[in-house]
Structure formats: structure tokens, C-alpha cells
Amino acid sequence: MPMEAAAIESLIRESFPDATIEIRDLAGDGNHYAATVLDASFEGKNRVQQHQAVYAALKGKMDGAAGELHALALQTGVPE
DSSP states (O other): OOOOHHHHHHHHHHHOTTOEEEEEESSSSSSEEEEEEEOGGGTTOOHHHHHHHHHHHTTTTTSTTTOSOOEEEEEEEOOO
């Protein structure tokens, strides 16, 4: 079942309440999204660590064939 952009943002916001979050539906199918997440907690972490933190916030919604979210192109960073 597809996920809504608002549901993705809500899950991320639970872990990163002060983040700037932008979610874009890339294909219009509710399965392929791009997300930009900027948060001060990423300071000192490399891109892999930042992405792992965001994926953890999605609480398994991307795991395997049963995942509700098929693809998420992710950009992370520290706010300027």
C-alpha cells in the first residue's frame, strides 16, 4: 500500500522535531519519493550516518518486499 508524503514527514519529524523536511513524490504513485532533511543533529556525522538515522526514523516502512515505501532518494545535511 502506498504511503502519503505527510505520513513520511510525520515519521521523520518524530525523530527530528526541529528539522527542515521536504518530501516530493517523484512518480505520482505514492511509492517513489525524494526527501531533503536538514537537522543540526547531523553535525559531525558523515552522509551514511545521517541517512541511517533517517531510515531508522521510518520504522521499517522501507524494509524488504513488505515495506510500504518502495524508494526514497535522500538528501541530508546541517542547516546553514
